Structure formats: C-alpha cells, structure tokens
Amino acid sequence: MSGAGLPADVAELVGKVQYEETADFPVERGYIWTSVSSVENGNPLFWDDAVADELTDGPIAPPSMLSTWFRPHHWAPGRTKQALPLQVHFDMKDRFGLPEAVMSDNSMTFYEPVRPGDVLSTRQVLRSVSDEKTTKLGTGRFWDIDVEYRNQNGDLVGVESWTGFGYRR
Amino acid sequence: MTEVLFDDVKDGVELEPLSYDVTSTTVVLGALATRDWRPQHHDYHFATERNGVRDIFLNAPNQAAWFERYVTDWTGPRGRLGRMRFRMRGSVFPGDTMVFTGVVTGTEVDDTGCAWAELDVTLKVGDDVKTTCQVRVAVPANSDDNPWSRRGDRWNP
Numbered sequence: 001m002s003g004a005g006l007p008a009d010v011a012e013l014v015g016k017v018q019y020e021e022t023a024d025f026p027v028e029r030g031y032i033w034t035s036v037s038s039v040e041n042g043n044p045l046f047w048d049d050a051v052a053d054e055l056t057d058g059p060i061a062p063p064s065m066l067s068t069w070f071r072p073h074h075w076a077p078g079r080t081k082q083a084l085p086l087q088v089h090f091d092m093k094d095r096f097g098l099p100e101a102v103m104s105d106n107s108m109t110f111y112e113p114v115r116p117g118d119v120l121s122t123r124q125v126l127r128s129v130s131d132e133k134t135t136k137l138g139t140g141r142f143w144d145i146d147v148e149y150r151n152q153n154g155d156l157v158g159v160e161s162w163t164g165f166g167y168r169r
Numbered sequence: 170m171t172e173v174l175f176d177d178v179k180d181g182v183e184l185e186p187l188s189y190d191v192t193s194t195t196v197v198l199g200a201l202a203t204r205d206w207r208p209q210h211h212d213y214h215f216a217t218e219r220n221g222v223r224d225i226f227l228n229a230p231n232q233a234a235w236f237e238r239y240v241t242d243w244t245g246p247r248g249r250l251g252r253m254r255f256r257m258r259g260s261v262f263p264g265d266t267m268v269f270t271g272v273v274t275g276t277e278v279d280d281t282g283c284a285w286a287e288l289d290v291t292l293k294v295g296d297d298v299k300t301t302c303q304v305r306v307a308v309p310a311n312s313d314d315n316p317w318s319r320r321g322d323r324w325n326p
Contacts, residue, residue, distance in 0.1 A: 039237075065230075
C-alpha cells in the first residue's frame with residue numbers, strides 16, 4: 001500500500017533492514033517455566049523432558065514468548081541509551097511530524113522453534129507507508145513494519161508484523 | 170488437556186470455554202514473566218493517576234500466552250502454532266473474570282500434507298469483548314503425524 005507520492009527518503013527505507021540487534025541474554029528455561037506458570041499452561045512439552053525429547057528433539061520455548069527474549073533488562077551497568085522496540089514506528093512519527101499514533105493490528109508468525117541456549121537477534125523492516133488518509137482519529141498515514149527474529153544459526157524463528165497509524169487530530 | 174486429530178476438526182466446532190478470575194497477582198506475574206517492567210502493569214497509582222484507568226491491567230504479551238495456553242489445551246502437545254493475529258479492544262483488570270471461547274472457522278491440508286485449523290478466539294469480560302485472536306494452528310493429520318517435525322519448505326505458517 002506504499003503511496004506513489006512517498007518522499008524519496010521514506011521510499012528508500014521501504015524493504016531496508018534496520019536496527020539489527022542481538023538479545024541481552026540467552027533463552028533460558030527459568031523464564032519459560034515462569035511464563036507457562038503465569039497462565040497455568042500444563043502443556044507437557046514444557047514440563048516433561050520425555051515429551052519434549054519425543055516431539056521437539058528437546059525442550060523449546062512457547063512460541064508466543066517470542067518478544068520476551070528481547071525486552072531489555074530494567075537496569076544494566078553503563079547503559080546510556082537503547083533503541084526502542086519498534087524504533088521504525090517512532091522514526092515514521094518523527095519523519096511525518098505526527099504526534100499521535102496507535103497500533104491497529106499485530107500478528108506473530110512462528111517458524112523454527114526457539115530453544116534454551118539460543119541467542120536471538122532481531123531486525124526491523126518497514127514494509128509499506130500509505131498516502132495521507134483521514135480516519136475518525138485524525139489525519140495521517142498507515143505503515144506496516146515487520147520485526148524478524150533469528151537464532152544464532154541464522155534460522156528464522158518468527159516474525160511480528162505491526163500496522164501503525166500516526167496522525168494529528 | 171485434550172488431543173485432537175485433523176479428523177476431529179470441523180468448521181463450527183466450539184472449544185470448551187475457559188474462565189479465570191484475574192487478580193493483581195495475575196497481572197504482575199504476567200508482566201514480569203514477559204519482562205515488561207512498565208508501571209501500568211504493577212503500580213496501581215501510576216495506572217489510575219497517570220493512565221486514568223481503574224487499576225493495573227494485563228499486558229499484551231501475557232495475553233498472547235493466555236491465548237496460546239487456551240489453544241494448546243485443546244490441541245494437545247502436538248498442536249503447533251503457526252500464526253496469531255490480535256486485536257485489542259479493552260483492558261482486563263484485577264477483579265475481572267475473563268472468559269475465553271473459540272470456534273473453528275476453517276480447515277486445510279496444505280501442499281506438503283500439513284493439516285491446519287483456523288480458529289477465532291475471543292477473550293470477554295461479561296459481555297465486553299476485550300481481545301480477539303485469529304489463530305492458525307497445525308494439528309496432527311493422523312495418529313502418527315507430528316507437526317513439530319516439519320522444517321523449511323514443509324512448514325508454511
């Protein structure tokens with residue numbers, strides 16, 4: 001849905017890989033158990049190693065935990081600045097001078113299972129930007145952003161897709 | 170937890186509802202389990218005075234974990250999630266009883282022989298729809314099949 005009249009600097013960003021980052025810590029089972037416990041998920045895949053060995057060649061993380069492995073520590077020594085998750089979204093708001101924004105749609109697609117010990121990396125790709133549109137919220141633009149997650153072998157483990165609408169009232 | 174095979178999955182099949190009484194512990198535990206340190210998920214005063222809502226509320230990544238649990242309670246451990254699409258309409262607070270319901274909206278065996286169910290899952294509190302989630306999940310095509318064994322071109326979520 002990229003608009004024909006997109007400014008050249010924005011058109012250049014469409015499809016370009018940005019903000020490649022590596023996770024702060026490896027995927028670990030403590031967090032997996034805390035997560036499945038928090039929603040009382042009794043799936044034996046996460047609690048019984050014999051089941052995990054049989055079905056998934058060893059323990060895996062629940063697919064829906066994808067973004068958990070990327071949230072930064074609350075504090076870390078010497079840290080000054082961190083790229084925001086979905087930095088591309090904030091870049092588009094700034095580029096078009098749109099003070100407000102909402103996320104209208106979010107999906108997650110799962111590929112290779114995530115396993116304890118994996119060190120994931122992420123990258124953001126702007127997929128499209130619309131022409132200016134007016135909705136009941138205000139006037140602005142829609143954009144689609146993919147966040148791709150890969151393991152240390154380069155295998156794709158998941159993609160989160162977001163549709164944002166930046167606008168002014 | 171049940172275990173379904175593709176033969177059991179038909180359009181219109183309804184999943185057993187799941188009802189859960191949300192407490193402050195549910196919200197805080199869910200936020201920390203997803204490494205979400207933002208104050209609206211643990212600090213009552215921040216949520217009410219800064220966000221202007223009535224209490225702390227469930228964060229989105231923890232809701233995803235609830236939806237996963239609800240779907241795999243139905244499929245059993247061989248069920249493998251392919252895709253989840255969320256639409257958030259309202260917040261879930263301590264004191265709410267959240268109720269998950271789900272219905273099969275489509276089935277497919279793809280070119281590689283992978284058997285898929287499409288589901289519409291809804292999280293409601295009372296009559297209010299809080300979140301909807303469209304799910305694409307692979308289920309065993311037969312008693313010998315294991316969707317988790319699929320890799321590369323044989324996995325098309």
